[in-house]
């Protein structure tokens with residue numbers, strides 16, 4: 001998947017360590033998979049954040065059906081399909097920041113950030 005390569009490059013440029021690079025690539029892969037599986041496809045924005053800390057922020061947006069119960073979707077092991085139900089919950093654990101915004105009938109936006117230490 002092309003997202004993995006682009007995210008890896010951005011993570012290296014932002015001086016994330018190897019472990020954090022891999023966490024970010026894994027998270028990106030999970031969320032990108034969700035936008036394809038459930039969101040009818042979408043777009044991803046890769047942003048280099050340079051504030052008090054430096055890092056990478058990824059924003060995944062789709063115009064799919066949305067998530068009716070966000071709390072449930074974030075529960076370990078809950079899936080509406082045949083997945084393992086670990087994509088969102090696992091991603092939240094791997095990242096420094098995690099935001100999920102979703103409206104039924106409008107779509108879903110997931111924003112994740114990993115800081116370099």
Ligand SMILES: Nc1ncnc2c1ncn2[C@@H]1O[C@H](COP(=O)(O)OP(=O)(O)OP(=O)(O)O)[C@@H](O)[C@H]1O
Nearest residue numbers: 034038039066073079080083084085086087088108
């Ligand atoms: N972009 C999205 N649009 C609509 N629903 C979504 C989206 N992303 C996740 N969901 C819903 O949230 C549920 C949980 O997602 P999560 O990624 O945690 O698990 P999964 O995709 O079902 O399984 P896994 O990722 O472990 O293979 C999904 O089963 C789906 O119902």
Ligand SMILES: [Mg+2]
Nearest residue numbers: 034083087088
């Ligand atoms: Mg998933």
